[in-house]
Amino acid sequence: MSELPAAPDAEAAYLALRDSLRQTLRAANSPPRLVGIHSGGAWIAQRLHAELAPGTPLGLLSSAFHRDDYGRRVGRGLPAGKPATELPLPIDGAHLILVDDILFTGRTVRAALNELFDYGRPARVELAVLIDRGGRELPVQAGYCGVVAPLPPGLDYVLARDPEGRFTLRTEQAPR
DSSP states (O other): OOOOOOOOOHHHHHHHHHHHHHHHHTOSSSOOEEEEETTHHHHHHHHHHHHHOTTSOOEEEOOGGGOTTHHHHTTTTOOTTSOSOBOOSOOTTOEEEEEEEEESSSHHHHHHHHHHHTSOOOSEEEEEEEEEOOOOSSOOOOSEEEEEOOOOTTEEEEEEEOTTSOEEEEEEEOOO
């Protein structure tokens, strides 16, 4: 078996993403609100929120029930013992930034938008991702991105978070 390609530096990607969002989230007149997609996107949104938007509401969202592959993914990405979607902010008319860890096909983003629209109709939704790995099946583009790091089919990036909240990435074979 050949050696897997190295994953990008997750902390460097996070810092690039944070810096690209800084001015937008600190806008004086009605800054957008962050909504993280469980689980990796929620981790990133929580850290961005703490660093750039403390005192504003943070939303957390599960796209699991709106995925077209739900039957194959049951139990993945759902936090145990608590509601998956928490939106303590108004959705109708809001400017939101949906945060995810890895943008691949666009299917998670599509499912997240479906879940979000179950709660109301935002005025605007933008997308922020830690990594854009290419391979889109749907016309989805991130307005904010930490790093573009293409990865061939059959491989995945896997995000992890240590107890201090720092991120790491590894490359592994995709499950079949």
